[in-house]
Amino acid sequence: MLKVHNYKHTTQINTNTKCPPLDTLNSKSGFVFGKCLGSGSYSTIVEARAKNSGTLYAAKIMNKNHIIKSKKLKYPEVERTALLRLDNHFIVKLASAFQDTENIFFILSYEENGDLFSLIEKNGVLSKQLAQFYAAELLLAIEFIHKNNILHRDIKPENILLDKDMHIKLSDFGSAKILDGNKEDHMNKTESTICDRKNIVSFTGTIEFIPPEILKGNQPEKGTDIWAFGCTIYQMLMGKPLFKDQNDLFTFQKVLNIEYELPSSLDLDAKDIISKIIVEIPEERLGCKKELELKEIKDHTFFKGISWIPLGMKQIQPPISD
Numbered sequence: 001m002l003k004v005h006n007y008k009h010t011t012q013i014n015t016n017t018k019c020p021p022l023d024t025l026n027s028k029s030g031f032v033f034g035k036c037l038g039s040g041s042y043s044t045i046v047e048a049r050a051k052n053s054g055t056l057y058a059a060k061i062m063n064k065n066h067i068i069k070s071k072k073l074k075y076p077e078v079e080r081t082a083l084l085r086l087d088n089h090f091i092v093k094l095a096s097a098f099q100d101t102e103n104i105f106f107i108l109s110y111e112e113n114g115d116l117f118s119l120i121e122k123n124g125v126l127s128k129q130l131a132q133f134y135a136a137e138l139l140l141a142i143e144f145i146h147k148n149n150i151l152h153r154d155i156k157p158e159n160i161l162l163d164k165d166m167h168i169k170l171s172d173f174g175s176a177k178i179l180d181g182n183k184e185d186h187m188n189k190t191e192s193t194i195c196d197r198k199n200i201v202s203f204t205g206t207i208e209f210i211p212p213e214i215l216k217g218n219q220p221e222k223g224t225d226i227w228a229f230g231c232t233i234y235q236m237l238m239g240k241p242l243f244k245d246q247n248d249l250f251t252f253q254k255v256l257n258i259e260y261e262l263p264s265s266l267d268l269d270a271k272d273i274i275s276k277i278i279v280e281i282p283e284e285r286l287g288c289k290k291e292l293e294l295k296e297i298k299d300h301t302f303f304k305g306i307s308w309i310p311l312g313m314k315q316i317q318p319p320i321s322d
């Protein structure tokens with residue numbers, strides 16, 4: 001039987017998540033599994049303490065039957081490949097991966113300060129300074145991912161964790177795409193479920209950060225992540241998603257029609273950068289022009305004052321007052 005410990009820590013737990021009974025998990029691993037940190041459509045994340053070192057990790061547990069039934073067989077391998085390739089200050093680390101007969105386990109670095117979504121919820125909105133700081137760290141994470149020929153494809157505040165010093169760690173590469181891989185690469189959850197508008201009802205993820213070309217069933221490109229980046233800037237400053245309606249179907253329509261408003265209370269630089277990113281044609285989005293790439297975004301006035309090199313070395317602390 002697996003021991004379940006209650007560790008003392010301060011991470012906020014999403015009480016809506018459904019976690020499997022931990023005593024059914026394999027106890028032969030070198031970890032003692034603890035409380036539930038969250039769950040996605042095909043995985044659950046729990047605390048995992050290494051028996052030999054006592055180090056606390058986050059274990060992403062994927063049930064094999066569930067993966068087979070939902071035809072997501074390639075997801076774990078893509079996620080593992082992406083995480084092993086992406087060694088960066090602003091991306092979660094994969095410490096190890098193993099499996100038993102029922103489950104696949106990814107042992108990830110434990111990020112103790114929850115996620116950006118919860119931080120926004122707690123504060124209502126973030127200050128321009130803090131939103132600028134987190135957007136800049138996120139941009140460096142995206143730049144690194146893209147330079148390594150990977151698309152994240154699920155960038156949103158829930159997938160941006162905060163480490164012990166309140167720097168970001170981009171997580172959940174379960175929808176990633178490896179661009180140098182086989183052209184027959186796996187269909188991701190957006191492609192396989194929502195390109196047909198009728199399927200909107202069966203879509204389980206969030207569509208608020210997905211650009212119109214993906215909703216129409218086109219292949220994702222770097223512009224997919226940049227669109228989500230623009231939506232994330234808006235959410236940090238306004239405390240709510242850029243595209244949101246009473247249900248997914250209406251939200252879907254809003255995204256397709258690029259129907260959004262930037263309120264007069266929104267900072268002028270933020271308005272300008274968002275309106276240059278949230279445009280229909282992916283290649284016309286700021287930062288998506290081949291020769292300029294993300295430099296165009298870094299040079300925008302929204303990022304005035306950011307020292308990119310020390311920021312990338314994690315030498316600048318987040319502007320948070322206690």
Ligand code: ADE
Binds near residue numbers: 045
């Ligand atoms: N929730 C999801 N992933 C996590 C991680 N790596 N650390 C802490 N909480 C998490």
